[in-house]
Amino acid sequence: MIYFVKPLIDQGLGKADSHTLQLGALLVVGIFFLRGLASFTSSYAIAYISSKVTYQIRQQAFEKLLFLPRAYFDQNNRGSLISKIIYDTEQLSQAFASAVVVAIRETVIILVLFSMMVYNSWQLTTIFLIVVPVIALIINKVSKRFKHISRKLQSSMGLVSNKTEQAILNQQEIVLLNTSVQISEQFETINNHNRQQNMKLQATTAISNPIIQLIASFAISAVLLLASIDQVLNQLTPGSFTLILIAMGSLLKPLKQLSNINQQLQRGLIAANSLFSFLDEQEEYDNGSKTLSVQCASIEFNNLSFTYDGTTQPALSNFSLDIKGGTSIAFVGGSGSGKSTLARLLLRLYQSPKQSIFINDIAIEDYSLSSLRAQFAFVSQDIVLIDDTLANNISFGCNRTVTDTEIECAAQNANVMAFVKDLPLGLQTRVGENGRNLSGGQRQRIAIARAILRDASIIVLDEATSALDNHSEKHIQQALTQLTKNKTVLIIAHKLSSIQHVDEIVVINKGRLIEQGCHKTLLAKAGYYQALYKDQ
Template sequence: MINNKNSLEKLPSDSLNNSSNITTISYRRLITYYLLHKKLICIALLALSSFSLVDAGMIYFVKPLIDQGLGKADSSTLQLGALLIIGIFLLRGLTSFTSNYAIAYVSSKVTYQIRQQAFNKLLYLPRAFFDNNSRGSLIAKLIYDSEQLSQSFASAVVVVIRESVIILVLLTMMFYNSWQLTLIFLVIAPIIALIINKVSKRFKIISRKLQTSMADVSQATEQAILNQQEIILLNTSGEISNKFEDINNHNRQQNMKLQATSAISNPVIQLIASFAIAAVLLLASNEQVLQQLSPGTFTLVLIAMGSLLKPLKQLSNINQYLQKGLTAADSMFSFLDEKEEHDSGTKQLLSQCSTITFKNLSFTYTGKSQPALKQFSLQVKGGTSVAFVGESGSGKSTLARLLLRLYQSPAQSIFINDIAIEKYNLASLRAQFAYVSQDIVLIDDTLANNIRFGCNRQVSNEEVEQAAFDANVTVFANELALGLNTQVGENGRSLSGGQRQRIAIARAILRDASIIILDEATSALDNHSEQHIQEAFTRLCKNKTLLVIAHKLSSIKNVDKIVVINQGELVEQGTHTELLAKAGYYRTMHTRDLS
């Protein structure tokens, strides 16, 4: 990663132009979010302009205070000035609060809206998207990018309007009082504009690299947390720490480049401005010019010129905020434009399953050269139990994923009740399934609410308790102080693997779907618990279709049919007894399983 840190700086011109087009589109799209709050934005802009007008206009009173109040010893002018100072600062404070609060409110609403849209998008993306994108980068989008998008843009708008109005007011006062001296200062404007343009391009490049490095930091941190136990047991803490140090240092370097660009632009602009101020002083030293200037006028122009340095400095920094916001906008809008799960089906799967049919099903995962399934054909009668066995990677779990449409199978290759599954509405299709995988996902809630989770109907406490009993959850729940009301922690961290699987099985029992898929669902259970579970499914799977994916052949002896898969192909099928009698692939697996 560190070796490629300059790659963005060497992009061809057409790539940079394309990037510029994307940024322009993102900018226009971002504006639509702010236009939803037009009234509040108008109030903020009016207050912000008033603040700048008052802030810069204070300098105008320098001239009468010096020429009238001090030069002519006019006490009434000084007294009036004292009252004006209080009024000016009162108005200044009021407009400052109004503009800052209104802009902060709009910015927070935009962040909220975009982050919510991104989270909702996350829930409807196809499974293949998550295969190609790390969780760390996705978390960074929702947390870092969404915040940068609105906050940076709002900060940029505030600075642009506030400082531009201040500059305009100061230049107007200078030009009105001495156009000759003002022209000298205006000569440097094109030079400053050129510097700001160069700095802007530099900020854009670095902001993109900084965004990528933040995603890398998030991903590395997440992986360290998830794999902390393995890291300790394998004694790889030093190796992981060194890798994170490289990533962390790369992130630091990008931040420093951003800060260095900002830091060097400020003194350069101020140095150029200092030449203009020096020229004004030299011109004012001319006796002819000096006679035309009053002390108040000269002081006003000089203070105004000095006051111009701060807004010019702020405007030179604006690109740092603006480019970070636009880079985040490009990232977020690209994510929001990702295609959701394909769901063009219009039919509703509401009746019981009578048949599940696979017809010449072939499937290859994106990025893989070897197909996971090859010309797989099978018919499963509704109300029967079928077990799929084979070596790891043979394609068993792929069948379940395709049946659930987590991945899209070729059209007209999988049928339920003689209708291709792509013709069914996704929600109605999945409502007919209860899926228990080997990777159990639990929510940070009670045992009872985890059993209820995903049930598409109102469930009574009695039903939850019965499902817990049937799945052998009550055996360990009764030993807990709060029973089924016990909190399980993040993803059930307070539970063992077997306990977590029993909760998932209880969830499937309560769902009462017509098709039940068990993907290594009993792999973490001891023999005693597994026996209870098998008995429960025997009772509850009457008139339901049960599909079992298993490595432990001892758990599938009583199913109606066993389907043996090897390297994506169906090689044998039959009952346990029939397959043993064939003395084929299944018997070899069974013999090895017993040894």
């Protein structure tokens, strides 16, 4: 549109050419139509690219989350991880979809306007070139400021997410301990810090735009002064002079846009650094190629030692044990003795030293993770349920297609039907988030039903009946007897009365095997096991 200013003034008005003015009237409509079409196309394209980038990066980040080793989650809080998938992906998509497109568009506009200015008067355009380095210097300073604040803002968002999540997860304890005011004050501190970082970001944006426009206004003033010189004035037509002034004024908008997207770009760069570091994290070790597909598996722990990251005290020290296929072994000991660590290493939730754990005389790292874990049914005291129906929770993770009859049979064997029969929707009843609509004992029965349905070769029970009453435990023990028939069973227990029937009991203290044998033999030794038994 600016390009037609010169002929309209010089020809249409200066020479009273009505034909030029009539042509201009038609061009105005056509130009604005094309401008509107281009605006719609670019806006839609930007929205499409932005949503596509967000979708792809968020999907990659979520998939990465699923394959990280357990140790990574021990060292990083959940709020920070949630912030990466939600907040960081959003910042990155805005920067490298919306902001990049705007940057290209505004840069093209600047180059076109600048070319028209040079064509009409290179002398006046020189004034503009003088202020460009000054504007570039300001943008550079502002960029560094944006980057510094964006890094703090990103960290602050992680703290807000983490504190919110903890408040939701621990709502009952917060109410019972009467700490609502204390938790609210802690959140207020974090929330206010986040607000302050946002205000710093907005203040930097707010001050940078007026400064850039003020410098540009000096350039326009200088153009007017230079144009007053006779030598320059004689070379200009009214149309050329008007075109240059309009072009310089029009440059303020793209310069402002570039300054604004600088904020987005810096936040995007910080988010990109965080996300790409996350995506580069080492996934679970899974270089094994062998397949574990047996019904009666032998297990060997060979001089196993293990220390958790961030600690100096070994969880296990020189632990050796042979477990024959089809036998049941119970591990007992005090809290922190290393019992659960054995199960975690066997399941490869943590990476054990090579050649320290064997199944059927093959090191577990030589098996693929999927085939190894497919042969395990793991029931712990920390039951994880999905927000779905009872039936879907029982079949969750089953490595084969199961029928409704099989699900009901597993539920019956695990004594789940004892409370399901009173529910209007039966097994189609939703359990709520992590089973909040169920009691601890009911949740544990569902986990046992899941293990029964899985029909794995190796059963690991980590305090599997700790939340059950004596009546329910009696029924569950009968179900477990059927479940564990002709299978290798590892039981971790504090309640010694529940393990007297096993083939062998292994006593662990401070990560070392100190006693082993059947219940009667260990009780007769008058050792550590006898002391544990008498304490109960």
